[in-house]
Amino acid sequence: MERIIVPPRLRVWSDGAWHIYFDPYNFVWAKVNDSGRFLMEEFRRYRTISDVARTVAERFKLEPTKTLALIDGFVNKLVDEGFLHRRAYREREREAFPKLKFAGTLYLHMTNKCNLKCPYCYNKTDRETKIKLERLGMVDPILSTQEYKDLIGRAIECGAHHLIFTGGEALMRPDAMDLIKFARQKSSTIKLEMLTNATKIDDRIAEQMCASLDIVTISLDGHEKHMHELYRGKHTFEPTIRGIKCLIKKRLELRRQKPFVCLVPVLTEKNVINLKEIYQFSLEELGADNLAPVLFQAGDHQQVSVDQIPKMEIFQQEATRLSNYLQQMTIIRPEAQDDSLLARNHCGAGGGEISVDPSGFVYPCQSLHFPEFVAGNVRETDIQEIFDDSPVLNRQRGTTVETLAVCSHCDVRFLCNGGCRATAYNVYGQMDAHNELYCNYLETMAVGKLWGKTQVSSSPN
Ligand SMILES: C[S@@+](CC[C@H](N)C(=O)[O-])C[C@H]1O[C@@H](n2cnc3c(N)ncnc32)[C@H](O)[C@@H]1O
Ligand code: SF4
Ligand code: SF4
Numbered sequence: 001m002e003r004i005i006v007p008p009r010l011r012v013w014s015d016g017a018w019h020i021y022f023d024p025y026n027f028v029w030a031k032v033n034d035s036g037r038f039l040m041e042e043f044r045r046y047r048t049i050s051d052v053a054r055t056v057a058e059r060f061k062l063e064p065t066k067t068l069a070l071i072d073g074f075v076n077k078l079v080d081e082g083f084l085h086r087r088a089y090r091e092r093e094r095e096a097f098p099k100l101k102f103a104g105t106l107y108l109h110m111t112n113k114c115n116l117k118c119p120y121c122y123n124k125t126d127r128e129t130k131i132k133l134e135r136l137g138m139v140d141p142i143l144s145t146q147e148y149k150d151l152i153g154r155a156i157e158c159g160a161h162h163l164i165f166t167g168g169e170a171l172m173r174p175d176a177m178d179l180i181k182f183a184r185q186k187s188s189t190i191k192l193e194m195l196t197n198a199t200k201i202d203d204r205i206a207e208q209m210c211a212s213l214d215i216v217t218i219s220l221d222g223h224e225k226h227m228h229e230l231y232r233g234k235h236t237f238e239p240t241i242r243g244i245k246c247l248i249k250k251r252l253e254l255r256r257q258k259p260f261v262c263l264v265p266v267l268t269e270k271n272v273i274n275l276k277e278i279y280q281f282s283l284e285e286l287g288a289d290n291l292a293p294v295l296f297q298a299g300d301h302q303q304v305s306v307d308q309i310p311k312m313e314i315f316q317q318e319a320t321r322l323s324n325y326l327q328q329m330t331i332i333r334p335e336a337q338d339d340s341l342l343a344r345n346h347c348g349a350g351g352g353e354i355s356v357d358p359s360g361f362v363y364p365c366q367s368l369h370f371p372e373f374v375a376g377n378v379r380e381t382d383i384q385e386i387f388d389d390s391p392v393l394n395r396q397r398g399t400t401v402e403t404l405a406v407c408s409h410c411d412v413r414f415l416c417n418g419g420c421r422a423t424a425y426n427v428y429g430q431m432d433a434h435n436e437l438y439c440n441y442l443e444t445m446a447v448g449k450l451w452g453k454t455q456v457s458s459s460p461n
Helices: 034-043 049-060 064-080 124-135 145-158 176-186 203-212 225-232 237-253 272-286 312-327 383-389 391-397 421-428 436-451
Strands: 011-015 018-023 028-032 105-109 162-166 191-196 215-219 260-264 353-356 361-363
Touching: 011 436, 018 034, 018 436, 028 034, 034 049, 034 064, 049 064, 105 145, 145 176, 145 383, 162 176, 176 191, 176 203, 203 237, 215 237, 225 237, 237 260, 237 272, 260 272, 272 312, 312 436, 383 391
Parallel strands: 105 162, 105 353, 162 191, 191 215, 215 260
Antiparallel strands: 011 018, 018 028, 353 361
């Protein structure tokens, strides 16, 4: 009888009673229990189904014919799924990553202004410099309402399927909600999201949000005042909580399903120990739909030093505590996480996503708003042309896990995507630097995707 071949290169992760066998070449994996693991380890010894069935029947005193049939079923399923092979291992032809016609996701920065002064804010220097230059008349003013509408309309025509309205604080722009209403009128299907600190959400804004937005993503760094305010400044906790509650109450009053309310704690070495409590407070007391924690990333400043990145052991301990808590809860996941298991070869900057600043300058991503990354300006050049022809965007798209020296040898590269390129640039000054500080985290998160329980992401939003 033919031998069953287990992939020659394997990574195995265990979590109590379950085990993941991952074949990095073919990007395929199997999640098995202890019995499955026993079989896998037998097949790793180049054995046939009947040999293994005999061993199992003798060892566990089982009826031989039934045992053979069960093992045959197990093998057939994993052969069909492309994990096990008959006779010889077959490396799959890896499909080329498709050339994108346009960015699926656009970060639209509505204003440089913000009513808060979070010391870690990744675009603080960029925004504050532009505000000063605009006051001095040294840069073009921000896009007018009509120019913004033209941008939204054109992005939708070009095929964007997700617009993320952000800033600064988007709600500091008086026409913010009108522009979002306009986007909704232009397309009933496009995903519209706003990132906000929630302090400006009142009854009227909440109603407008319910009318047009799919997701409202709100920053919340602690379940208690002192922790939230440590990073977000004095007197910010109550207004944030009031804003969150107001939106959730309005959605209930209007009997709407949307917007999905997702809270985002930026995790540092200080608040990571409260990760579970932040979830508990957000889900049980505030009634949020889910959370999407993000690790603190070094941005366009070094005011909060990289020492603020949580220690790996503490993070893992807290992630386990959170996971135990979440097992008892029914969590609705934001739609954005659905495709997290597709193989990807880079972080999305300049390809799947691009970022536009309030004056119309286009950058590869929201954390790369530096003069050297300007790809063009929508006032001068059509955004499709910028996407197709900009050398900056093309160079960025060419930086993939296959071209990054360390990542190109890593087993989980197509799950991890090499981490955030903006972070590499911010920390090491080089776009293609290895994200050494975050690599441990990134591997843990990549494997977490296989377990279906990665809660934390490594780049803002
Ligand atoms: C720049 S803010 C703009 C939206 C809004 N003002 C807010 O704070 O939610 C977008 C998101 O990035 C997060 N963020 C800011 N700086 C960060 C950093 N250094 N590392 C990780 N996330 C960061 C914020 O907490 C927020 O969730
Ligand atoms: S993180 Fe948001 S709220 Fe804080 S300073 Fe930056 S833009 Fe403002
Ligand atoms: S950042 Fe680390 S975990 Fe991610 S692909 Fe590169 S080497 Fe692998």
